[in-house]
Amino acid sequence: MARHLISLVALAALAYLVLPLAVIIGASLTQTSYLVFPPEGLTLKWFGVLFNDPSYVSAFVTSTLLALAATAVAIVLAVPASLALARYAFPGRKSVSALLASPLVLPYVVLGAALLQYGSAIGIARSFEALLVGHVIIVMPFVLRSVLPLLNPEQRTLEEASLDLGAGPATTFFLVVLPQIRGGIISGGLLAFISSWINVELSIFNTTATLNTIPVKMFNYVQYTVDPTIAAVSAITIVAAALVIIILDLLIGLDMLSEGRRS
Amino acid sequence: MQLLLSIDAVSKCFGTYQALRDVTLSVGAGEFVALLGPSGCGKTTLLRCIAGLLIPERGAIRIDGDEITAAPPYRRPLNTVFQNYALFPHMSVLDNVAYGPRRAGIGRAEAYSRAREALALVGLEDMGARMPLALSGGQQQRVALARAVVNKPKLLLLDEPLSALDLKLRRRMQIELKHIQEKLGIAFIFVTHDQEEAMAVANRIVVMNAGRIEQAGTPGEVYRAPATRFVAEFVGEPNLIPASPAGPGRVRLAFAGLEVPAADGVRYAMVRPEDVVLVDGQASADVVTAPGVVEDVVAIGAMTTLFVRCGDVLLKIARLGMAPADLRHGAAVTVGLRPAALHMIAE
Amino acid sequence: MISARTAPALLLFAPLAFFAAFFLVPMAVVAISSITTDGGALTALHYTRILLDQYHWDVLWVTFRIALVTTAICMLIGFPLAWYLVRIVRWRAWRRVCVILIIVPLFTSNIVRSFGWMVLLGRTGLVNQGLMGIGLTDRPMRFLGTETGILIGLVYILVPFVVLAVGNALATIDRGYEDASADLGVGPARTFWFVTLPLCLPGAVSGAIMVFALAVSAYVTPALLSGGQITVFSMLIFQQYSSVFDFHYGAALSVTLLVLTLVLVGIAGRIGESGRRAA
Numbered sequence: 001m002a003r004h005l006i007s008l009v010a011l012a013a014l015a016y017l018v019l020p021l022a023v024i025i026g027a028s029l030t031q032t033s034y035l036v037f038p039p040e041g042l043t044l045k046w047f048g049v050l051f052n053d054p055s056y057v058s059a060f061v062t063s064t065l066l067a068l069a070a071t072a073v074a075i076v077l078a079v080p081a082s083l084a085l086a087r088y089a090f091p092g093r094k095s096v097s098a099l100l101a102s103p104l105v106l107p108y109v110v111l112g113a114a115l116l117q118y119g120s121a122i123g124i125a126r127s128f129e130a131l132l133v134g135h136v137i138i139v140m141p142f143v144l145r146s147v148l149p150l151l152n153p154e155q156r157t158l159e160e161a162s163l164d165l166g167a168g169p170a171t172t173f174f175l176v177v178l179p180q181i182r183g184g185i186i187s188g189g190l191l192a193f194i195s196s197w198i199n200v201e202l203s204i205f206n207t208t209a210t211l212n213t214i215p216v217k218m219f220n221y222v223q224y225t226v227d228p229t230i231a232a233v234s235a236i237t238i239v240a241a242a243l244v245i246i247i248l249d250l251l252i253g254l255d256m257l258s259e260g261r262r263s
Numbered sequence: 264m265q266l267l268l269s270i271d272a273v274s275k276c277f278g279t280y281q282a283l284r285d286v287t288l289s290v291g292a293g294e295f296v297a298l299l300g301p302s303g304c305g306k307t308t309l310l311r312c313i314a315g316l317l318i319p320e321r322g323a324i325r326i327d328g329d330e331i332t333a334a335p336p337y338r339r340p341l342n343t344v345f346q347n348y349a350l351f352p353h354m355s356v357l358d359n360v361a362y363g364p365r366r367a368g369i370g371r372a373e374a375y376s377r378a379r380e381a382l383a384l385v386g387l388e389d390m391g392a393r394m395p396l397a398l399s400g401g402q403q404q405r406v407a408l409a410r411a412v413v414n415k416p417k418l419l420l421l422d423e424p425l426s427a428l429d430l431k432l433r434r435r436m437q438i439e440l441k442h443i444q445e446k447l448g449i450a451f452i453f454v455t456h457d458q459e460e461a462m463a464v465a466n467r468i469v470v471m472n473a474g475r476i477e478q479a480g481t482p483g484e485v486y487r488a489p490a491t492r493f494v495a496e497f498v499g500e501p502n503l504i505p506a507s508p509a510g511p512g513r514v515r516l517a518f519a520g521l522e523v524p525a526a527d528g529v530r531y532a533m534v535r536p537e538d539v540v541l542v543d544g545q546a547s548a549d550v551v552t553a554p555g556v557v558e559d560v561v562a563i564g565a566m567t568t569l570f571v572r573c574g575d576v577l578l579k580i581a582r583l584g585m586a587p588a589d590l591r592h593g594a595a596v597t598v599g600l601r602p603a604a605l606h607m608i609a610e
Numbered sequence: 611m612i613s614a615r616t617a618p619a620l621l622l623f624a625p626l627a628f629f630a631a632f633f634l635v636p637m638a639v640v641a642i643s644s645i646t647t648d649g650g651a652l653t654a655l656h657y658t659r660i661l662l663d664q665y666h667w668d669v670l671w672v673t674f675r676i677a678l679v680t681t682a683i684c685m686l687i688g689f690p691l692a693w694y695l696v697r698i699v700r701w702r703a704w705r706r707v708c709v710i711l712i713i714v715p716l717f718t719s720n721i722v723r724s725f726g727w728m729v730l731l732g733r734t735g736l737v738n739q740g741l742m743g744i745g746l747t748d749r750p751m752r753f754l755g756t757e758t759g760i761l762i763g764l765v766y767i768l769v770p771f772v773v774l775a776v777g778n779a780l781a782t783i784d785r786g787y788e789d790a791s792a793d794l795g796v797g798p799a800r801t802f803w804f805v806t807l808p809l810c811l812p813g814a815v816s817g818a819i820m821v822f823a824l825a826v827s828a829y830v831t832p833a834l835l836s837g838g839q840i841t842v843f844s845m846l847i848f849q850q851y852s853s854v855f856d857f858h859y860g861a862a863l864s865v866t867l868l869v870l871t872l873v874l875v876g877i878a879g880r881i882g883e884s885g886r887r888a889a
Contacts (some may be wrong), residue, residue: 014691014708017715020729022714077624078625080621081622083621091621099626107867109864110640114640117640117643134631198718199719215722218722222724226725234721237719237722239717246710316792335797336792345790352787411794534695
């Protein structure tokens with residue numbers, strides 16, 4: 001009895017989670033020039049409209065370049081940091097680890113405002129660089145969190161064996177350490193990419209009419225008008241997110257709610 | 264002895280894996296029964312069926328004549344000591360022990376006084392305020408025991424309760440468990456894979472293998488007269504001397520050409536290593552002897568095991584104390600055994 | 611060979627320098643400007659302005675009220691869903707699909723998700739059509755620009771956090787505890803109340819506090835679903851930086867929000883930690 005009630009609530013909750021996404025994808029296919037769900041007639045013309053609008057194309061390019069660059073920089077910074085945190089005991093280790101993870105819990109609005117204010121002071125406000133440094137800060141914790149657990153003490157023996165066999169630290173890093181943490185870099189990188197790609201609160205402070213990311217452009221647009229083009233952009237981001245998650249699932253297995261798993 | 268628990272042709276499957284096959288067993292009031300077998304033999308499955316944590320597909324389980332086969336665990340007059348103790352980590356030791364009486368609606372004061380009594384029984388009266396995780400393994404084990412007996416069940420199930428303890432503590436707890444069981448008069452069913460432990464605590468041993476009961480009997484019966492080769496090998500160390508038919512009702516053994524009466528189908532004569540001796544000079548009339556050569560000597564202090572080859576058979580011989588120095592690899596000896604100590608096994 | 615003393619310094623130099631330059635210093639700039647005037651003199655004026663203005667108290671109260679109700683509803687929806695996924699679903703593939711369905715929204719921009727609700731909750735949206743279809747109302751209800759609309763959107767965005775936090779806690783509870791409780795004669799309902807619930811409470815509480823903190827600092831969803839009718843705290847900050855251009859005052863608001871959030875997250879961390887120790 002209780003079981004059926006819980007199942008009912010759970011399935012309703014799942015429907016609630018899926019509904020808006022389904023509505024957006026559905027609405028993006030309508031033939032009408034206004035938003036409607038269920039769609040009236042099916043067409044992909046709004047996606048065409050989108051790709052012929054230079055402002056959308058440039059926002060797509062900006063968002064993608066920004067996310068790629070932020071992810072790359074974050075990986076380059078996070079891998080040595082996680083090596084230091086996992087392999088060495090040093091004074092202040094806990095504080096360093098807390099500092100590097102803190103952007104996860106920070107209100108992005110606050111960080112965005114801070115970067116605008118600071119950017120104005122050092123002359124990079126409202127530039128790609130200002131966007132990039134902010135995004136690196138907020139996505140780096142994702143890479144850190146994915147890589148750190150893979151650098152467990154048991155793996156350390158492998159590195160000692162490699163050093164013992166005469167390989168130098170650099171060779172050991174590329175031949176022994178990197179292969180162990182590759183999975184973490186990939187999954188952390190995907191998480192980082194996606195969180196950069198969807199960010200509004202941080203970007204909105206440093207974007208301009210010509211330097212715009214997709215989410216910010218959407219945010220500014222949606223406040224005044226809604227039409228099928230915006231549904232088409234949204235649909236693309238939903239499908240992209242779903243693809244990334246399915247890749248992540250195949251890569252690391254997202255079966256995180258199974259019993260018998262110890263945290 | 265009054266019948267307490269009867270298990271009648273119980274079977275349990277997990278998918279296509281048959282964990283219990285037609286298991287039938289009776290337990291009397293106040294008995295101390297050990298379910299003994301290798302891992303995967305079905306002993307824990309049987310225990311969980313009795314506890315109500317698993318429901319068998321076929322068969323019936325009765326306590327005091329009441330059928331409880333499909334009754335939920337909370338409606339059965341028995342309690343369990345779990346393998347990992349399952350002490351509630353968010354409650355103090357006293358609250359853990361008082362949990363059963365408290366939830367049964369017994370008044371707070373009465374429930375706590377019973378809990379303190381149970382803790383005193385296991386010698387932990389001063390530990391009530393501690394949290395379970397702050398206790399040692401042995402103490403947690405005692406708390407689990409106290410929690411399980413505080414409700415005064417008719418039957419207590421113990422699922423490998425001592426397996427997490429080190430050897431010395433285990434030995435001590437075995438003796439203590441036996442004393443507690445005698446004092447309370449509750450029937451115990453004790454699951455273990457350790458034959459020494461089973462023999463040390465139980466008045467009756469039920470040997471299980473591949474989902475079936477191979478043999479049930481007193482420790483003496485199971486040790487001296489194993490029903491099958493499996494039991495002979497699982498309980499203690501056997502010497503299995505091959506036997507071949509030698510006329511109706513007789514077999515010839517591969518030891519000194521000895522012929523003994525035996526039922527049809529007997530393939531081995533089993534003799535325990537302590538019943539095989541080395542003979543110096545003249546053997547007494549009831550001992551059969553054969554020449555042998557020592558292959559190995561394994562001495563562990565209180566006991567020495569000699570591996571002696573007699574023709575085609577390699578016999579294990581157990582002797583008290585350390586063996587003299589001349590008993591070493593290659594030494595020629597005379598091996599003797601009493602035919603009365605032989606036990607015939609078909610398969 | 612690099613010594614164990616210099617290695618961490620070498621490895622951490624770049625990341626820490628980056629964090630110092632683009633995280634710590636900007637935050638310090640905000641903190642300093644929140645207590646200084648344009649001329650650089652120390653002042654508590656920006657904070658007293660927040661404290662003494664009834665409008666700010668109203669905004670804070672609205673923000674907190676929305677966050678509280680959001681958290682409560684998230685728990686009410688998230689707990690059964692987590693229970694369903696961990697304890698009721700027996701088919702692994704379906705659980706995997708469900709987990710993906712829960713995470714996809716997390717990976718989709720707040721904009722997109724709030725936009726979905728703008729479409730659904732509009733005067734002629736699916737929700738109003740549905741309500742009128744089953745006869746619950748005969749005129750379209752107004753959701754956009756109301757607290758109800760913001761609540762629907764925020765709950766939607768934050769429910770996955772609760773499901774993951776509670777689900778994780780549930781999945782790591784040893785079923786042996788519940789078996790032991792049943793064995794001691796206690797039925798399922800009271801076993802849940804006395805054993806299961808206390809054991810997953812740390813996970814649930816820290817999940818709830820996370821949700822509360824995120825709801826307090828949410829910007830995009832309230833901005834889109836309020837239709838300009840309702841103001842929450844993070845909107846105040848954005849206004850100061852984007853249209854009023856009073857950086858000092860904006861900084862004071864930022865610091866207030868930051869401190870509030872950090873305190874909440876700190877509490878959540880403490881509770882989560884104690885839960886891990888007990889489990």
